[in-house]
Amino acid sequence: MPAGVFKEKYEELMGLLRYPIHWAALAAGTALLLALPLLIGPYYTSLAVTLAVFTVGAIGLNMLTGLAGQISLAQGALMGVGAYATVFIAAALHTNIIAAILPAAILTALVSTLLGLPSFRLKGYYLAMASIAAQMILEYIFSVIDPDQYTPVPVDMKTLGPISLAQTTTQYYIILGCAAIAALAAANIGRSAIGRAMKAVRDNDVAAEIIGIDVARVKALAFALAGFFAGLAGGLYALTVTGIDWTAFTLDTSIEYLAMVLVGGPGRIVWGSLLGAMLIRTGWSMLEASLSDTLTMMGLGILASASKYIVLGALVAAFLVLEPEGLIGILRRVKEYLRLWPYSY
Amino acid sequence: MDALSLAVNTGFQALVLGMIYAALALGYNMVYRASKAINLAEPELVVFAAYIAFIAFSWYGLPVPVSFLASLAAGFLIGVVLERLLARPLRGRPVVALMAATLGAYYVLRGVSMVASRGFEMGSLGIPEVYQAVGPLRVSLSDVVAAGLSSATILAVIMLHRFTRLGVAMRAVSEDPFGATAYGLPVRRLTMLSWGIAGAVSAAAALALAVKAQVGPTLDFYALKALAASLLAGLDSIAGVVVGGLALGFIEQFGSLLLDPYMPGLGSQLAFIAMLIVLLVKPYGIFGTERIERV
Numbered sequence: 001m002p003a004g005v006f007k008e009k010y011e012e013l014m015g016l017l018r019y020p021i022h023w024a025a026l027a028a029g030t031a032l033l034l035a036l037p038l039l040i041g042p043y044y045t046s047l048a049v050t051l052a053v054f055t056v057g058a059i060g061l062n063m064l065t066g067l068a069g070q071i072s073l074a075q076g077a078l079m080g081v082g083a084y085a086t087v088f089i090a091a092a093l094h095t096n097i098i099a100a101i102l103p104a105a106i107l108t109a110l111v112s113t114l115l116g117l118p119s120f121r122l123k124g125y126y127l128a129m130a131s132i133a134a135q136m137i138l139e140y141i142f143s144v145i146d147p148d149q150y151t152p153v154p155v156d157m158k159t160l161g162p163i164s165l166a167q168t169t170t171q172y173y174i175i176l177g178c179a180a181i182a183a184l185a186a187a188n189i190g191r192s193a194i195g196r197a198m199k200a201v202r203d204n205d206v207a208a209e210i211i212g213i214d215v216a217r218v219k220a221l222a223f224a225l226a227g228f229f230a231g232l233a234g235g236l237y238a239l240t241v242t243g244i245d246w247t248a249f250t251l252d253t254s255i256e257y258l259a260m261v262l263v264g265g266p267g268r269i270v271w272g273s274l275l276g277a278m279l280i281r282t283g284w285s286m287l288e289a290s291l292s293d294t295l296t297m298m299g300l301g302i303l304a305s306a307s308k309y310i311v312l313g314a315l316v317a318a319f320l321v322l323e324p325e326g327l328i329g330i331l332r333r334v335k336e337y338l339r340l341w342p343y344s345y
Numbered sequence: 346m347d348a349l350s351l352a353v354n355t356g357f358q359a360l361v362l363g364m365i366y367a368a369l370a371l372g373y374n375m376v377y378r379a380s381k382a383i384n385l386a387e388p389e390l391v392v393f394a395a396y397i398a399f400i401a402f403s404w405y406g407l408p409v410p411v412s413f414l415a416s417l418a419a420g421f422l423i424g425v426v427l428e429r430l431l432a433r434p435l436r437g438r439p440v441v442a443l444m445a446a447t448l449g450a451y452y453v454l455r456g457v458s459m460v461a462s463r464g465f466e467m468g469s470l471g472i473p474e475v476y477q478a479v480g481p482l483r484v485s486l487s488d489v490v491a492a493g494l495s496s497a498t499i500l501a502v503i504m505l506h507r508f509t510r511l512g513v514a515m516r517a518v519s520e521d522p523f524g525a526t527a528y529g530l531p532v533r534r535l536t537m538l539s540w541g542i543a544g545a546v547s548a549a550a551a552l553a554l555a556v557k558a559q560v561g562p563t564l565d566f567y568a569l570k571a572l573a574a575s576l577l578a579g580l581d582s583i584a585g586v587v588v589g590g591l592a593l594g595f596i597e598q599f600g601s602l603l604l605d606p607y608m609p610g611l612g613s614q615l616a617f618i619a620m621l622i623v624l625l626v627k628p629y630g631i632f633g634t635e636r637i638e639r640v
Binding site for chain 1: 382383430431434435438439440441442444445446448449450451452453454455456457459460463464569572573576608610611614617618620621622624625628636
């Protein structure tokens with residue numbers, strides 16, 4: 001009788017749910033997530049909705065940055081492409097938003113591939129340069145098609161058959177479902193042949209080329225995937241708002257996305273992105289909501305808005321220099337420490 | 346204005362703006378030569394340096410040359426600090442990491458300049474508005490100062506690289522850091538100096554911009570556009586930035602003249618379109634060395 005859990009097949013070793021504790025965590029997590037809107041009230045539910053939306057976008061960027069080793073500063077604008085495309089497609093075809101999200105995400109993937117096209121054959125930072133140009137050009141296009149900074153998302157589009165999705169709670173369940181599917185897909189892409197090819201390109205592109213990986217194709221694919229997830233996030237975002245304002249998709253949004261990935265944990269596609277989005281997006285808005293009033297009353301209103309930039313920027317730089325694995329790396333060390341406690345190794 | 350004077354004046358503006366772009370591009374290229382990465386903190390470094398001059402001039406009442414010097418010193422210092430805090434610990438890691446870290450610095454610098462300028466107060470440096478007509482051309486004092494400042498900066502850096510021992514040492518470090526170490530060159534100090542000079546050059550370009558336009562938080566947009574000039578020249582060229590910057594200036598000015606009646610604001614986006622085209626056609630730029638990879 002073996003003492004412990006032994007894996008005999010490759011499938012068992014590579015499974016997402018390997019140990020009993022994984023199954024228990026899945027059951028408990030699912031139950032918790034389903035019951036969440038009842039437990040935390042409407043304000044925190046809306047925060048959770050935003051968190052889910054931005055996690056999807058961060059997952060896309062994490063595949064590009066963490067797996068393929070490229071940085072992109074266009075994730076915010078691509079999310080905007082997804083949001084606008086969703087609304088316009090839904091309006092043109094007289095369908096609901098949910099039906100329009102998938103075509104919009106595919107369209108976004110095409111746009112991102114097209115804009116990244118010049119840089120796929122080049123090394124290192126060239127994709128970053130192309131993405132900056134893409135971000136600025138897309139911002140300009142948004143400002144042309146949406147000069148009022150308000151493209152309404154009609155309530156009668158926010159339906160799924162007979163169900164209305166105007167309520168935060170119903171939005172929560174729909175978006176949670178979409179985010180869960182997206183996360184599962186991303187996790188599977190990460191551990192499939194495509195994911196391994198991306199990692200090879202990240203670690204040494206010359207060596208990757210030699211073992212027969214088409215580096216340009218893998219980079220293009222990674223950028224397209226990042227675009228697809230950004231488009232998906234944009235579509236889900238359109239579902240949550242009453243009107244789309246393109247100033248939500250500026251260079252700052254892209255930088256925030258990059259910050260989520262780098263602080264959360266590059267390469268840990270799902271959990272790293274979730275942690276990053278939790279800290280950078282949700283954590284920040286909660287902190288801001290509680291602090292900015294006090295600071296403004298003390299006459300330090302500037303500090304309240306400036307501190308966001310200073311703290312975020314310092315976090316990104318500090319994590320890159322001191323903890324390249326991100327928050328998830330810290331968590332893993334804590335977990336190891338607790339597992340081995342009271343021994344040090 | 347008739348067509349001739351319109352063309353002449355637009356050409357002159359393109360020249361002035363082109364020299365500013367060239368100086369901004371030189372800031373990117375100096376960093377690229379030293380650390381093989383693009384300093385994405387430069388756009389906000391430009392804003393910060395412009396505000397240092399503005400604060401020194403209009404809040405503390407210092408004379409214009411002194412406030413300019415203060416701004417240059419601040420730029421140099423920020424460059425050195427960025428090298429010490431980011432570029433040095435990230436040596437040997439993928440260049441993408443350093444770029445992302447400078448992006449963090451971009452955010453920090455924006456926050457700092459926001460606080461320092463009491464929420465981005467707008468203002469101008471004390472250059473009087475004086476015009477002089479030369480034939481069909483209308484020249485203002487601020488144009489002359491901006492063009493002179495950026496040209497002088499570029500010229501100084503070119504001279505430094507070409508004619509001094511220090512410049513030769515910096516070239517050696519950029520060409521082959523290991524070889525330079527073997528010859529006993531202080532590679533770390535020279536890299537730091539390169540970043541410092543890049544910061545000071547960016548500050549000089551910021552001053553030129555502040556004289557030409559206005560001190561404000563949107564100056565970072567010019568520095569972002571200058572990335573196109575940098576790419577066009579080739580990221581590791583020094584004198585090439587003049588060609589890249591002027592090309593960008595002319596493309597933007599005449600492009601705006603032709604296109605803006607149909608699509609307002611499209612002219613200022615031409616830089617980014619040019620960037621994508623350069624990446625597609627000639628990614629190493631006109632004067633950049635093409636990288637040949639060995640396995």
